[in-house]
Amino acid sequence: MIKSVGKFWSMFLIAAMAAVGVVAVEGERSPAEAANAAWFNPGQIISDSAFYNSGSMSVADIQRFLNGKVAICRADPTRPGCLKDYKLSTPAVTGVTGRCGSLPAKNNVSAAEVIYDVAIACGISPKVLLVKLQKEQGLVTSTNPSPRAYEFALGMDCPDTPSGCSAASAGFFWQLYKGAGQLNWYSNPAGSFTWLRPGATISRPYQANNASCGSQSFVLENKATAALYYYTPYVPNQTALANLYGVGDVCSAYGNRNFFRDYTDWFGSTIGGSFLIKGDGPDVFMIVDETKFRIPSPELLASLAPLGPVGTVPNAHLDRFTTIGDMSGLARNAVDGSYFFIHNGSRLAFANCDEIATWGLNCANAVSMTASQVSALVVGEPMSALVGRFVMENGLLRDLGAPAPAPSAPAEAAPAPAPAAPAPVSSYTVVRGDSLSGIASRFGTTTRNLMSLNGITNANLIRVGQVIKLSGEAAPAAPAPAPVSPTPAPATPAPAPAPAAPAAATTYTVVARDTLSGIASRFGTTTRNLMSLNGITNANLLRIGQVLTITGGAATPAPATPAPAPASPAPAAPAAPSASGTSSYTVVARDTLSGIASRFGTTTRNLMSLNAITNANAIRIGQVLIVSGTAAAPAAATPSAAPSAAGTTYTVAAGDSLSGIASRFGTTTRNLMALNGITNANLIRIGQVIKLA
Structure with missing residues (x-):
């Protein structure tokens, strides 16, 4: 399980592996991209919170990360192919306490899924496993890895002896499962590895094959770093650290140096465990190389969630990063120079700076993000597709088609009674779209705890209707909305009664589909103010029925005066389905084609085809759309208003x-x-x- 080598063996292996395509040799890096060797701490190479965070990446996150590391694989029928494309079948295994949980057999699954399954079963971060795969065999970035690179992918049971690697642990799955299990076993107080104790001063040699090179003594600070030294028992010397992306001298060893370097390059701080970190204060920062940007709003922080959890670090570590200023949702890919907007965990592409200007933003204010940060964000719609559906308000996108429900005014001016304390929740029934990690996050617990409480061995195998035992007292999430009937409501609703005069309300009760930012906007306050008034630490965790204190006697807001309707014909009620089976729908104010498609159980593309629409954003009030059945000729478009007589x-x-x-x-x-x-x-x-x- 030990695979660390001195200069002679290091150079020999790197040269040999590069010759057969196992290792992707890294080019020179600019100082802005490089990890800082001065931050390497032999006593805490990585924090426990980062090392044991088994739920830090989903299968999709891992696959997206691998795709971003190798653009094109070299075609070679004699080799197994790139890690991003590698598939295999895995056996059923019975778990061992202190190492890994049980896993079911699977057929023809991706390497990303195997990495995820092993991470969850063995309690080791998938980020750690990805870095170890790179450190041991260069698998993550190799364009043409050899069969042996997969056979001994994690260096498990590969001691620094002439006997080499053990055939009993060969194979990609067994290397991951046994290797991750061994890393977990190192932290088990009941296990056999207890001589490297956190808090003690230990000594680690610089080189395996040359005792005269000496060693370094330091205080071992945590279990995760002890696990790294059990697995690779050498510490890099100053020559190796001084040339972080190259080779040192005859007394240099590289295993733990390369772990620190690659983790930092790919996933950010090894101490914070994320690109998102905070110190003792409330402010959260995004880290880009050796700089940091303050995240000014809970909404932007929620949109950056794919970058990983927020890690709390000592202020001294936080102060190492130079503060640039506040971050906005506008960002730039440092690799290709493209611009995008960050929204709900996605990156929405801009065509150019001219388009950015039309949204009231400025290219000069874009934050430059690294390739690893960019690849963590899901590719969303281009910003051009949002015109007419979204507006930019206070640096955030607001959906015009999803207004928050208006709060009901209290019957009397008397203050609302204090809400009853929520009853402890003991179970939750899985609905479509749920994941175990999402349920854990919603109820303030962990994936591992839910797996333990419910006897679950694979966090990916939960089913709709399954009852999950919980812990904690968080209220359950809002129930899924009832399915919409295929026949929509009439286009011209009955006029609503005039609203009552606003009372001096100081509270508001949360209803379905509410967001804290929406409530803040409705009452003329800010999200941060509501969080402060109500002791809320996460703006995304509201529950139906929760009573919020609104600033200084805020009353139920008066409804906005509706915009005048155009003089053209009022929208007609939707047509009933004809005998031929064709149904139609008449567009009303605030409709979008995607929303209509969702309501009628079809797709935007299908509606565009049925109605000969070439631009999904260009539908008009009163337009009659065919929503099912045989496509008919689209209704004639109302001619555009002509310019004035003067034409200006x-x-x-x-x-x-x-x-x-x-x-x-x-x-x-x-x-x-x-x-x-x-x-x-x-x-x-x-x-x-x-x-x-």
Whole structure:
């Protein structure tokens, strides 16, 4: 299980492995990209919270990470192929206490899924396993690995002796399962590895094959670092650290140095365990190389969740990073220079800086993110697809099609009674879309605890309707909304009664689909203020029925005055299905094609095909859409309003967007913004007169 070598063996193996394509040799890195060797602490190479965080990546996260490390694999029928494409069948195994849990047999699964399964079963972070696979065999970045690289992928049962690796532990699955189990066993007080005790001063040699090279003594600070030294019992000397991306001297060993280097490059701080860290104070920062950016809002922090959990570090460690300023949702890929907006864990691409300007943003303010950070974010829609559906408010995207429900005014001005304390929750029934890690997060517990309470051996195998035992007192999540009937509500609803005069309410009761930011906006306050008033530490954890204190006697807000309807014909009620089986729907205000598709159980693409629509964002109030059955000729489009007689102005109508007006009149969005003093292209109103020239 030990695989650390001195300079002679290191150079020999690297040269040999590179010749057969096992190791992807790293090129020179600029100082901005490199890990800082001065931060290598032999007593705490990695924190326990980072090392044992088995749920730090999902299968999709791992696959996305692997895809980002190798763009194109070298085709070689005599070799097994890249790790990102590698598939295998795994046996059923019975767990051993203190090492790993049991796993079921699986057929033809990806390497990413095997890494995830082993991480959960053995309690070791998948990030640690990925770094170990790279450190031992270069598997993560190799474009053409050899069969042996998979056979002894984690260096498990490969001692520094002439006998070499044990055939009993050969194979990609067994290397991961046994290797991760051994790493977990090292931390077991009942196990056989107890001589490296955290808190004690220990001595580690610099080199395996040359005792005259000497050793280094230091205080061992934690269990995870002890596990690394049990597995690879050498410490890098100063020559190895001084040339972090190259070779040292005859007394250099590289295993634990390379672990620190690769983990830092790929996943951020080994101490915080994430690209997101905080000190003793409330502020959370995103780390980019040796700089940090303060995350100013809970919403942006939630959008950055794919970068990993927030790690709490000593202030001295936090202060090592230079503070640049506050972060915004606008970011830039440091590798290819492309720009994107971060929203709900996704990256939404911009075409160029001109498009960025139409959203009221500035390219110069984009935060440059590393390749590993960018690859952690899911690829979402391009920003151009959001025009007319979203607006930019206070640096965040707001969905125009999902208004928060209006709060009901209290019957009397008397303060609302204090809510009853929530009853302890003892179980939860799985619904479609649930994951065990998501349930654990919702109820303030851990995936491992739920697995233990419920006798679950594979965190990926839960089923709809399964009753999960819980711990803690968090209220259950909101129930899934009832399915929408295929026949939508009439397009012209009955007028709502006039709202009662606002009372001096100081509280608000959370209802389904509420968000803290939406409530804050409705009552003219801020998310941060509501969090402070209500002792909320996570803006995403609200429960139905929760009573929130609103700032200083805030009352139920008056409903916004609706925008005047256009003079064109009022939208018709949706047509009933015809005898031929064809159904139609009439577009009303705030509709989107994707929302209509979801309501009728179809797809946006299908609706576009049925109705000969070429732009999913260009639907208008009153337009009749075929939603099922045989495609018919689309209803004739209402002609666009013509420019005024002078040909120099245009009056905004319902459904208009500035980019659409620009396209219609043969000009550009930027030109219209300049002519009309518009700073945000998403904020135009019905009846507004736009200068065209």
